[in-house]
Amino acid sequence: xxxxxxxxxxxxxxxxxxxxxxxxxxxxxxxxxxxxxxxxxxxxxxxxxxxxxxxxxxxxxxxxxxxxxxxxxxxxxxxxxxxxxxxxxxxxxxxxxxxxxxxxxxxxxxxxxxxxxxxxxxxxxxxxxxxxxxxxxxxxxxxxxxxxxxxxxxxxxxxxxxxxxxxxxxxxxxxxxxxxxxxxxxxxxxxxxxxxxxxxxxxxxxxxxxxxxxxxxxxxxxxxxxxxxxxxxxxxxxxxxxxxxxxxxxxxxxxxxxxxxxxxxxxxxxxxxxxxxxxxxxxxxxxxxxxxxxxxxxxxxxxxxxxxxxxxxxxxxxxxxxxxxxxxxxxxxxxxxxxxxxxxxxxxxxxxxxxxxxxxxxxxxxxxxxxxxxxxxxxxxxxxxxxxxxxxxxxxxxxxxxxxxxxxxxxxxxxxxxxxxxxxxxxxxxxxxxxxxxxxxxxxxxxxxxxxxxxxxxxxxxxxxxxxxxxxxx
Amino acid sequence: xxxxxxxxxxxxxxxxxxxxxxxxxxxxxxxxxxxxxxxxxxxxxxxxxxxxxxxxxxxxxxxxxxxxxxxxxxxxxxxxxxxxxxxxxxxxxxx
Ligand code: FES
Numbered sequence: 277x278x279x280x281x282x283x284x285x286x287x288x289x290x291x292x293x294x295x296x297x298x299x300x301x302x303x304x305x306x307x308x309x310x311x312x313x314x315x316x317x318x319x320x321x322x323x324x325x326x327x328x329x330x331x332x333x334x335x336x337x338x339x340x341x342x343x344x345x346x347x348x349x350x351x352x353x354x355x356x357x358x359x360x361x362x363x364x365x366x367x368x369x370x371x372x373x374x375x376x377x378x379x380x381x382x383x384x385x386x387x388x389x390x391x392x393x394x395x396x397x398x399x400x401x402x403x404x405x406x407x408x409x410x411x412x413x414x415x416x417x418x419x420x421x422x423x424x425x426x427x428x429x430x431x432x433x434x435x436x437x438x439x440x441x442x443x444x445x446x447x448x449x450x451x452x453x454x455x456x457x458x459x460x461x462x463x464x465x466x467x468x469x470x471x472x473x474x475x476x477x478x479x480x481x482x483x484x485x486x487x488x489x490x491x492x493x494x495x496x497x498x499x500x501x502x503x504x505x506x507x508x509x510x511x512x513x514x515x516x517x518x519x520x521x522x523x524x525x526x527x528x529x530x531x532x533x534x535x536x537x538x539x540x541x542x543x544x545x546x547x548x549x550x551x552x553x554x555x556x557x558x559x560x561x562x563x564x565x566x567x568x569x570x571x572x573x574x575x576x577x578x579x580x581x582x583x584x585x586x587x588x589x590x591x592x593x594x595x596x597x598x599x600x601x602x603x604x605x606x607x608x609x610x611x612x613x614x615x616x617x618x619x620x621x622x623x624x625x626x627x628x629x630x631x632x633x634x635x636x637x638x639x640x641x642x643x644x645x646x647x648x649x650x651x652x653x654x655x656x657x658x659x660x661x662x663x664x665x666x667x668x669x670x671x672x673x674x675x676x677x678x679x680x681x682x683x684x685x686x687x688x689x690x691x692x693x694x695x696x697x698x699x700x701x702x703x704x705x706x707x708x709x710x711x712x713x714x715x716x717x718x719x720x721x722x723x724x725x726x727x728x729x730x731x732x733x734x735x736x737x738x739x740x741x742x743x744x745x746x747x748x749x750x
Numbered sequence: 751x752x753x754x755x756x757x758x759x760x761x762x763x764x765x766x767x768x769x770x771x772x773x774x775x776x777x778x779x780x781x782x783x784x785x786x787x788x789x790x791x792x793x794x795x796x797x798x799x800x801x802x803x804x805x806x807x808x809x810x811x812x813x814x815x816x817x818x819x820x821x822x823x824x825x826x827x828x829x830x831x832x833x834x835x836x837x838x839x840x841x842x843x844x845x
Binding site: 519582584585586643741748 | 754757758759760762763767770771788789790791792793797
């Protein structure tokens with residue numbers, strides 16, 4: 277069964293797996309020299325101009341798997357030698373243009389940028405706004421758009437080119453959403469992996485005798501690892517050496533409760549659970565930061581509950597998200613999370629340890645409510661806050677689910693100019709929500725059904741008991 | 751003394767929250783709210799015998815008396831918690 281969407285993910289996974297194996301064999305010193313040869317045994321190169329370049333790129337991937345450039349605070353980095361310098365010419369007329377009589381291209385162009393020169397279509401780039409209408413209108417498909425997939429995927433325009441035509445990320449604009457990581461067809465933009473830190477945490481716990489290790493798992497897990505059941509994945513995680521696995525959705529219940537209370541006072545509020553969304557507001561709408569909820573994210577609330585019952589616990593968050601790798605180091609999370617690992621890294625870890633998830637017995641995972649679990653989808657918080665507000669007698673709530681950065685920008689612009697009729701803004705950077713997070717193994721519409729079903733399977737139908745737990749501990 | 755009720759996945763499904771609610775009532779009824787800190791804990795490692803309740807953080811006299819610094823109770827539920835409390839936990843309090 278296909279585990280990943282793309283080959284690029286598969287390469288990253290293979291590298292991670294080898295690095296993890298080396299870490300357990302106490303042989304990391306040879307990682308840089310040996311792993312590239314395992315990935316590209318040669319003699320012929322598979323993707324690049326020659327085997328040497330391919331191996332050099334693998335070496336860079338090994339570096340990213342081992343934490344990346346420590347001097348670069350961003351969790352997402354460009355591997356410059358892997359960047360294939362994609363063309364950036366905009367609209368381009370290929371030789372497939374037959375110089376027809378109809379000129380559909382000309383008639384659909386809203387800017388009059390197309391003329392016919394020597395019987396062939398020609399585009400005046402000074403007039404062209406790259407709307408793409410001509411690409412669809414041409415019956416021969418002769419006009420193509422040449423955009424860099426990375427630039428197009430980046431909704432905050434943080435990616436540009438340097439003189440060598442290689443992609444560069446502007447850290448001042450980047451919100452670490454990871455969209456470019458998933459979208460670059462050459463795998464040249466990569467998230468840093470902290471999996472070696474996770475291994476250290478597990479090793480130093482000496483089988484959970486020195487301290488206990490907990491994995492907090494994001495609800496989006498349900499649409500991942502489709503070859504097995506979630507309950508088997510939980511067992512697999514425990515076989516890696518974790519003492520136990522707790523649902524992040526439990527913290528989501530508490531976040532909902534706190535947000536509803538906070539809304540009552542504030543009157544206008546945005547969510548704060550998606551770190552990329554928060555960074556987006558801070559960097560693009562500084563005047564609106566006062567509306568960002570001060571409630572902690574589900575990851576942090578869950579960690580707080582764990583630390584309360586077990587103060588020496590070490591906690592690793594496992595999720596679909598590159599920006600959680602950024603969030604856990606921010607001062608506002610109080611060091612409650614010790615490390616963050618992606619679903620991709622989890623898969624590599626489980627496989628590196630030769631654990632066959634399909635053969636694992638079931639370990640039940642049930643800490644959270646229906647609402648906590650559907651936090652993973654766009655609209656989930658909106659749904660939750662609407663119901664919770666009713667129970668808590670919060671009035672005049674008018675929530676809007678902003679799905680992806682483009683919708684966030686539009687709605688926040690309305691808010692900025694006092695033209696919004698809404699007052700509760702759910703912001704998620706990834707289209708569809710966490711269930712389509714950049715570091716998910718797979719992406720697609722089926723993930724939504726999985727999350728809905730998983731929500732309904734929760735024992736708790738309301739957040740009431742999670743809130744009691746929160747109150748008991750505070 | 752701290753009494754921890756397990757709210758791990760397995761115990762949760764067996765009714766941890768009911769046990770916690772019942773415990774709150776019991777602590778009031780026996781007038782020991784100041785002596786016992788009721789807490790929740792994640793999996794205590796006895797899932798097959800849940801709901802698990804663990805009492806610990808005893809004072810020295812109690813430790814001497816029972817020769818242990820913790821007490822584990824298994825198969826607790828909302829119906830037997832009062833009985834369990836009265837026979838197993840309450841006697842450990844030095845009042
Ligand atoms: S869940 Fe309670 S003992 Fe394991």
